[in-house]
Amino acid sequence: MDLAFSDDDLAFRDEVRVFVKDNLPADIAESVRQGRAIDKPDIQRWQRILFDQGWAAPGWPVEYGGTGWDATKRYIFDEAMSEFDTPETVPFGLLMVGPLIYTFGTDAQKERFLPKILNGEEWWCQGYSEPGAGSDLASLQTKAVLDGDHYVVNGTKTWNSSAHIADWTFTLVRTSSEGKQQEGISFLLIDMKTPGIDPNPIVSIDGGHHFNMTYYTDVQVPVENRIGEENKGWTYAKYLLGHERQSISEVGLSKQRLRRLKSIAGEERSDGESLMDDKSFAKKVAEAEVLLTSHEYLNLRFLAEEAAGRPIGAEVSLLKIRGTEIRQQLTELTIEALGYYAAPFELEQLTDGWNEPSIGPEYAAAQMPQYLFSRAATIYGGSNEIQRNIIAKMVLGL
Amino acid sequence: MDFSLSEEQQLLKDSVQRFVRDEYVLESRRKLVASDTGYSEDNWAKMAELGWLAMPLPEEFGGIGGGAVETMVLMEEFGRGLVVEPYMSSIVIGGGFLVAGGSKEQKTELLPKLAAGELKLAFAYAERQSRFDLNDVECKAEKSGDGYSISGHKGVVFHAATADKIVVSARTSGGSRDAAGITLFLIDNNSSGLTRRDYPTVDGLRASELEMDGVAGTVLGKVGGGAALMDEVVGQAIAAICAEAVGCMDVLQETTNEYLKTRVQFGVPLSKFQVLQHRMVDMFMECEQARSMCYMVNLKIADEDPTERAKAVSAAKVQIGNSGRYVGQQSVQLHGGMGMTDELHVGHYFKRLTMIDTMFGNKDHHLKRYADL
Numbered sequence: 183m184d185l186a187f188s189d190d191d192l193a194f195r196d197e198v199r200v201f202v203k204d205n206l207p208a209d210i211a212e213s214v215r216q217g218r219a220i221d222k223p224d225i226q227r228w229q230r231i232l233f234d235q236g237w238a239a240p241g242w243p244v245e246y247g248g249t250g251w252d253a254t255k256r257y258i259f260d261e262a263m264s265e266f267d268t269p270e271t272v273p274f275g276l277l278m279v280g281p282l283i284y285t286f287g288t289d290a291q292k293e294r295f296l297p298k299i300l301n302g303e304e305w306w307c308q309g310y311s312e313p314g315a316g317s318d319l320a321s322l323q324t325k326a327v328l329d330g331d332h333y334v335v336n337g338t339k340t341w342n343s344s345a346h347i348a349d350w351t352f353t354l355v356r357t358s359s360e361g362k363q364q365e366g367i368s369f370l371l372i373d374m375k376t377p378g379i380d381p382n383p384i385v386s387i388d389g390g391h392h393f394n395m396t397y398y399t400d401v402q403v404p405v406e407n408r409i410g411e412e413n414k415g416w417t418y419a420k421y422l423l424g425h426e427r428q429s430i431s432e433v434g435l436s437k438q439r440l441r442r443l444k445s446i447a448g449e450e451r452s453d454g455e456s457l458m459d460d461k462s463f464a465k466k467v468a469e470a471e472v473l474l475t476s477h478e479y480l481n482l483r484f485l486a487e488e489a490a491g492r493p494i495g496a497e498v499s500l501l502k503i504r505g506t507e508i509r510q511q512l513t514e515l516t517i518e519a520l521g522y523y524a525a526p527f528e529l530e531q532l533t534d535g536w537n538e539p540s541i542g543p544e545y546a547a548a549q550m551p552q553y554l555f556s557r558a559a560t561i562y563g564g565s566n567e568i569q570r571n572i573i574a575k576m577v578l579g580l
Numbered sequence: 581m582d583f584s585l586s587e588e589q590q591l592l593k594d595s596v597q598r599f600v601r602d603e604y605v606l607e608s609r610r611k612l613v614a615s616d617t618g619y620s621e622d623n624w625a626k627m628a629e630l631g632w633l634a635m636p637l638p639e640e641f642g643g644i645g646g647g648a649v650e651t652m653v654l655m656e657e658f659g660r661g662l663v664v665e666p667y668m669s670s671i672v673i674g675g676g677f678l679v680a681g682g683s684k685e686q687k688t689e690l691l692p693k694l695a696a697g698e699l700k701l702a703f704a705y706a707e708r709q710s711r712f713d714l715n716d717v718e719c720k721a722e723k724s725g726d727g728y729s730i731s732g733h734k735g736v737v738f739h740a741a742t743a744d745k746i747v748v749s750a751r752t753s754g755g756s757r758d759a760a761g762i763t764l765f766l767i768d769n770n771s772s773g774l775t776r777r778d779y780p781t782v783d784g785l786r787a788s789e790l791e792m793d794g795v796a797g798t799v800l801g802k803v804g805g806g807a808a809l810m811d812e813v814v815g816q817a818i819a820a821i822c823a824e825a826v827g828c829m830d831v832l833q834e835t836t837n838e839y840l841k842t843r844v845q846f847g848v849p850l851s852k853f854q855v856l857q858h859r860m861v862d863m864f865m866e867c868e869q870a871r872s873m874c875y876m877v878n879l880k881i882a883d884e885d886p887t888e889r890a891k892a893v894s895a896a897k898v899q900i901g902n903s904g905r906y907v908g909q910q911s912v913q914l915h916g917g918m919g920m921t922d923e924l925h926v927g928h929y930f931k932r933l934t935m936i937d938t939m940f941g942n943k944d945h946h947l948k949r950y951a952d953l
Contacts, residue, residue, distance in 0.1 A: 387927035
């Protein structure tokens with residue numbers, strides 16, 4: 183057991199810090215600091231910078247353009263990135279469909295898709311849930327019928343984050359209604375420009391447009407865009423869930439949020455002093471920080487296990503549960519810190535062109551939307567209730 | 581001991597319920613929230629006609645002379661409908677200040693107009709540094725001729741844009757956090773020296789930032805008597821907002837219960853999962869505790885002992901904060917993705933409950949206040 187970093191690790195940390203400091207565009211950092219939504223071109227710009235440095239995909243194997251770093255280096259990289267106001271990695275390409283393609287895809291698929299995921303040129307979205315298939319995902323009904331060299335897809339997908347700005351989607355479709363539900367599902371990659379795909383905005387309680395309801399009407403998908411075997415899609419989807427780990431734990435993101443919370447509470451006044459000097463508030467911030475530390479070390483233990491060749495199983499659900507709870511706790515404390523200035527809800531303040539003075543402190547505007555949207559975190563990616571069921575069954579054998 | 585409503589109170593409840601049912605389907609509320617004023621002047625006129633604006637005001641000044649329980653009945657139903665008209669700002673608080681502190685002349689002139697829906701009021705108290713301390717006041721009022729001249733900033737003043745007059749707390753003497761030396765003033769909304777910045781709030785209401793530079797104000801209550809007056813009237817406002825919260829929570833509890841019975845996953849309604857049943861029971865318990873505290877504070881709000889009154893107010897606000905948070909968050913969670921949509925009413929109740937915790941001091945503030953009493 184050893185927590186110390188080698189000289190090589192420490193030199194690497196300095197290298198990452200210097201690189202981010204020198205290359206993170208100031209406007210992007212400012213938007214992240216203010217908690218604004220970062221739009222597609224800005225995320226692509228930052229990803230391109232990382233790509234040119236060879237750091238776009240820390241978790242990918244070298245042969246597909248990854249870094250080949252060991253668990254320690256990946257941790258150091260994430261940690262150093264979180265020390266700065268770097269934008270959150272959009273998970274759908276780099277963390278989800280990318281690993282799926284290099285693990286189960288054909289050479290042609292790897293060649294076609296991986297380079298553009300790496301450099302950020304192509305944007306992906308996920309097409310899993312349906313109006314009738316949420317927690318019970320395997321009951322999905324969107325049908326794909328083989329017709330010569332292509333599938334014809336019909337159905338409705340929902341909660342598709344970024345579907346309105348995505349170039350491609352990875353979807354689960356029903357190719358058979360025989361046997362167990364899970365055994366009739368296939369995994370398709372679909373070009374969002376294909377005729378018959380119609381994404382419709384779902385406005386969420388934070389006033390934002392993150393989600394979409396997407397209708398598929400006679401959408402033709404070349405058979406070569408299927409991942410792996412027909413009717414084995416569920417297996418790939420499960421593999422992919424395990425691979426979300428890096429984004430699911432949200433350790434770096436939570437550290438950024440904790441830093442912002444402390445800075446806001448340091449500015450806010452209570453009883454004539456800084457809110458951080460208010461013992462009951464400071465105690466709540468400390469509790470959140472302790473919880474985040476325990477979460478971080480759990481995450482590290484899992485990383486080390488994996489690096490030692492012992493893949494993590496269903497325990498990964500622990501990271502999802504705790505990571506999302508911490509996110510909610512931090513965003514809630516942040517709006518609490520704002521007092522009455524949590525109330526103003528003028529969303530134009532969060533857009534790029536806004537140059538009027540802020541209502542109240544300039545850091546206030548983004549916090550309520552962030553809190554409200556954080557309520558989705560315990561719902562998406564398998565609700566936390568479902569994650570607890572998984573742990574009860576798969577880990578504890580109950 | 582009796583917690584049931586009188587015949588008159590039940591009639592009042594029925595009539596507000598009808599109003600909410602007819603005028604406050606979610607789509608109509610959505611239109612009101614998006615409109616210029618953020619609410620309906622027609623609704624306001626209707627509330628005047630039905631006697632609701634006059635309800636808590638004294639009979640000798642055109643009111644009906646109702647008590648805290650009548651206000652509670654109204655506010656609970658307003659909570660159920662997420663009503664956006666400025667009843668709290670104008671009647672409960674504005675009217676409360678006039679009744680508790682107004683001179684004979686002020687009452688005679690203003691209360692009948694308030695009751696008739698011809699006058700609207702707002703209350704400006706929060707400042708950038710004050711957080712929830714009503715006595716942390718940096719706005720200054722200086723004598724100027726017959727009256728006073730007020731300067732300074734007030735933040736997040738609910739319903740200021742549509743108010744005719746605004747009650748403002750300002751310092752006539754003392755240090756910026758002293759209870760002594762605060763005076764309340766009435767200012768006209770179209771006063772010279774007053775700059776207003778209006779904006780929507782997360783719970784579908786409107787608020788404003790006020791910048792005052794030598795605004796003319798007339799004293800409301802005694803000079804230097806602002807702290808005691810605010811303590812009394814904000815206490816009444818808290819009792820009323822607890823009732824609104826109870827209305828919000830009940831809707832969420834009922835809706836979520838119904839949703840779990842109809843949403844089928846894994847071949848059964850969600851309501852069959854024990855973990856969700858227990859969650860619903862916990863939500864139900866929070867609703868019942870909140871209602872109990874709401875009754876308690878509204879029965880004690882007229883208590884003559886200020887400590888007893890203050891304890892009742894803070895205890896109720898703590899309970900409402902905790903219950904509202906739990907019921908709001910869990911209702912979103914149990915509705916899954918649907919709970920996150922702007923389309924469904926659940927999120928709107930959740931947002932209002934979130935702000936109700938903040939209003940007049942959140943649970944931490946009132947827990948501390950309670951411990952200090």
